[in-house]
Structures are given as structure tokens and as C-alpha cells.
Amino acid sequence: MSDTTSFDLIVVGGGPVGLSCGWQAAARGQRTLVMDRYGFFNERCGTSGAERHWRVQYTQEDLSRLTLEAVPLWRSLESRVERTLIHHIGSLWFGDTEVQTNEGQICETMRVMDRLDLPYEAMTAKEIERRYGFADLPSHYAGFLQPDGGVIDVRGTLAALYGLAQQHGCALHAGERALGIFPDADGVTIHTDRTTYRAAKVVLANGAGVNDLLGPLGASLDIRLYEMALVSLRRQQADIDFPFWFVFQQPTEEDTNLFYGFGRNPWSPSDLVRLGPVFEVNPLPDAESATGTPDPRHVERLSSWVGNHMPGLDPAPVQTSTCLAALPADPERQFYLGLMRDLVPHGEHLVVYSSGWGFKFVPLLGEICVDLALQGRTAHDISRLGPAISMEVEQ
Numbered sequence: 001m002s003d004t005t006s007f008d009l010i011v012v013g014g015g016p017v018g019l020s021c022g023w024q025a026a027a028r029g030q031r032t033l034v035m036d037r038y039g040f041f042n043e044r045c046g047t048s049g050a051e052r053h054w055r056v057q058y059t060q061e062d063l064s065r066l067t068l069e070a071v072p073l074w075r076s077l078e079s080r081v082e083r084t085l086i087h088h089i090g091s092l093w094f095g096d097t098e099v100q101t102n103e104g105q106i107c108e109t110m111r112v113m114d115r116l117d118l119p120y121e122a123m124t125a126k127e128i129e130r131r132y133g134f135a136d137l138p139s140h141y142a143g144f145l146q147p148d149g150g151v152i153d154v155r156g157t158l159a160a161l162y163g164l165a166q167q168h169g170c171a172l173h174a175g176e177r178a179l180g181i182f183p184d185a186d187g188v189t190i191h192t193d194r195t196t197y198r199a200a201k202v203v204l205a206n207g208a209g210v211n212d213l214l215g216p217l218g219a220s221l222d223i224r225l226y227e228m229a230l231v232s233l234r235r236q237q238a239d240i241d242f243p244f245w246f247v248f249q250q251p252t253e254e255d256t257n258l259f260y261g262f263g264r265n266p267w268s269p270s271d272l273v274r275l276g277p278v279f280e281v282n283p284l285p286d287a288e289s290a291t292g293t294p295d296p297r298h299v300e301r302l303s304s305w306v307g308n309h310m311p312g313l314d315p316a317p318v319q320t321s322t323c324l325a326a327l328p329a330d331p332e333r334q335f336y337l338g339l340m341r342d343l344v345p346h347g348e349h350l351v352v353y354s355s356g357w358g359f360k361f362v363p364l365l366g367e368i369c370v371d372l373a374l375q376g377r378t379a380h381d382i383s384r385l386g387p388a389i390s391m392e393v394e395q
């Protein structure tokens, strides 16, 4: 076997998590390949759009702790590329404080923040209206502003990770698709649409496509795919800006009735702001079924909420697009993250990360996947993130 087709680590999927793995493995001296079927920086999978929510508050304490463990890695990434990637414009959660959503629950999250000594400012509906220009919120709505939260620069992060992976000598193959993985006692053989490789270890960071490779091994993950609408609106009051905001509401018969939005992106001169519904309805049969065009009803529901509650924005959409969300079917589970040991024969050579709201964890996910691939364990507590997947926590 020649050196050109043999690697210490092959990462399938060159989204932010795959690139983070590529950077961190190559920085540890591993001969590493990252391949992506659609090419790097593509907008066809789970990472389309310019921004993501950064937050440290979670209803689950272990996830809050993981965000705090991600902070030094983000700082290190920022200092290496001399660019701010997380902008701390604040994270505002408000609405029905008892409602349980995929994002979490307001009351319980405030208790977690108390336990972890995280700062926040509790706010009534009236205070939220006065400070941020929302209007006609139901009077029982309440919430909090967490000042460390904010917005992550997606394209800046991808460029930073790609550049660092390249600097450390990671091979980056755009437009190459993994077709099959075959673990054995000594490593893994990967067939792609170009060639065949051998690797000591493989990380599957291919998001919604993970079951294309795990399915034939008899180990499909129970994930649901949703094509979620992204909607850009124009601000019509220059003096109002928003932190990141998320409104928690009782579901309707039609959908989950959840909406979120960003303020102006600090790195962009645009006067448009991006909002979205979080409707986990009408799951797609597979990633290839995504159309790139949002469901008009979802855009209409968002516009209508904005028309009723955000007079600072023109509710007529200026731009719309979609993003493919892969989410665990079990709402109690946040991600699939771990070694495939015990799940497929020779799964000790395979690490998987897929699904969930993972952007805020990107540098940490890279570190954890590489730890698991190279050492079979990680110092971070991920014990609850993949109970069906075998993993060890370093003592």
C-alpha cells in the first residue's frame, strides 16, 4: 500500500466538525485526510447561513459545562487566526417559561445558571418590549438576557479551520465522496468515488449522510432530517438592535411555534437581519430530498409573528433559503458522539459525530473526536451524549 492511499486518520465530511478534526489531528502529527463530497464551504448541508447562536446556558447542566469547556478552544482558534469568531451581543430567551422545547426550558435553565454561577438578567415581557422593541407580548411571557451569549461567525470559523488544517499538512479533498467503510482488525478500508484508502482510524463527521455509511454496517442512527427556513428581513428602525433572541411558545396544532433571530452581524455592514422558525415538522426521507426552497407556510408563519411583535423589522422577506437540520429522534439526546466500539465489528476504529445543534461546540468536537480516535477516550464528560455508543471518560 503506498503512502498516498494510507493515512493515520481519515475524516469523512468537511463541514466545521470535520475540518476541526482535520486541524487537530494534523496538529498532533497525524497523517490526516478530510474529504467532502460537495466541497468545503458548501451550503448544501447543515452549515448554511452566515451565523449561529453562541450560548452557555442549557437546561442540561452537562451541556452548559461543555460550552464552558469549549471557550478556551474558541479563544485559541481566534488567537491563531487573529479574528473574532464569537461576538458577545447577548442571548435573550423569553416566552412561556414552563414550555419544554428542543432548545430547552427557561425556568430550569435559570436554575442551572444559578448552580453554575453564570450571570443573567431576569426580565418581564414589559422590560423586553421596552429594551428591545418587541411589542404585544403576552403578559405572562418572561425570560432572561445572558450577556456572554451571542453570535458565531460561520464563514470566519470555516475559513479559520480550513487554513489551520492546511497549515498543519492535512490533506483536503474537495468533491470526493465516501461510498463505503469496512473496519477490520487493523484499521479501516474506505472506498470513495475516486479510489480506495486505508486508515488506522476513521471519523464520520458527515452530518445528515452518516447513515449512508453506517447503514450497511447494520448500525443506523435514529435521526430526523428537517429542511429549516432561513429568512432575512430589513430593519426599519435604525436605533433598534437585537441580541440573539429565541421565543418559547406552546406548540400549535400545525407546528412547534418556535422562532429565533439575530441582530445585525458585527462583522457585516448589511442592514438585513436573519430569523428562522424552528419547526420540527415534515421530516425528509433523506438528505438528497432537500430542495433549498423553504416551505412558504413556514416563511409566512415567521413573517406573521414578526408583523405582530417586532415593529422594528419589515416583515416582508428580502431573502430566503434553507438549512438541513439533522436531529436525534429522541429529544433527550443532543448528539450522536462516540466510538462505534461494540456497535459494529471493529468499531473501535470508528468515531462518529452527527446531528444536533453543534456549531457552538465545533473546536471541542474536533478535540473529542480526535481524542477518541487516537486514544480511545476523552477527558470531557460525554457520557450522556451517546448512551447507545460505547465510550470511556478518562478518570
Ligand SMILES: Cc1cc2nc3c(=O)[nH]c(=O)nc-3n(C[C@H](O)[C@H](O)[C@H](O)COP(=O)(O)OP(=O)(O)OC[C@H]3O[C@@H](n4cnc5c(N)ncnc54)[C@H](O)[C@@H]3O)c2cc1C
Pocket (backbone or CB within 6 Å): 012, 013, 014, 015, 016, 017, 018, 035, 036, 037, 038, 039, 042, 045, 046, 047, 051, 052, 053, 054, 176, 177, 178, 179, 205, 206, 207, 208, 209, 210, 212, 228, 229, 276, 323, 324, 325, 326, 353, 354, 355, 356, 357, 358, 359, 360, 361
Ligand atoms: C437552521 C439551523 C440553525 C442552527 N442553529 C444553530 C445555532 O444557532 N447554534 C449551534 O450551535 N448550532 C446550530 N445549528 C447546528 C449546526 O449548524 C450544525 O450542528 C453544524 O453546522 C453541523 O456541522 P457538521 O460539520 O457536523 O455537518 P455539516 O456541515 O452538515 O457537514 C457534513 C459534511 O459532510 C459531507 N458529506 C456527507 N456525506 C459524505 C460522504 N459520504 N463523503 C464525503 N463527504 C460527505 C457533506 O458534504 C457536508 O459538507 C443549526 C442548524 C440548522 C440547520
